[in-house]
Amino acid sequence: MSDPVIAQKSPIPVEVEAGKDYWWCACGQSKNQPFCDGSHKGTSFTPVKWTAEEAGRKFFCGCKHTKAPVFCDGSHKAL
Numbered sequence: 001m002s003d004p005v006i007a008q009k010s011p012i013p014v015e016v017e018a019g020k021d022y023w024w025c026a027c028g029q030s031k032n033q034p035f036c037d038g039s040h041k042g043t044s045f046t047p048v049k050w051t052a053e054e055a056g057r058k059f060f061c062g063c064k065h066t067k068a069p070v071f072c073d074g075s076h077k078a079l
Contacts, residue, residue: 004064005030011059011072016052024070034060
């Protein structure tokens with residue numbers, strides 16, 4: 001697999017906790033979007049670790065084509 005699976009063509013809003021680590025799914029196969037559930041095993045993809053500096057709502061990339069992992073940058077509009 002060279003291109004990630006498009007999980008959805010919109011950002012995924014998540015309420016994050018300050019100081020908590022989050023592992024963003026880069027392959028698009030996870031059943032726990034936008035986070036990794038290990039579905040990438042056997043592919044060239046690896047999850048991306050992100051640590052929340054403060055609590056609040058963040059918009060994680062759902063299409064997996066963002067140029068600024070882990071967040072939505074609008075790349076889904078061109079898919």
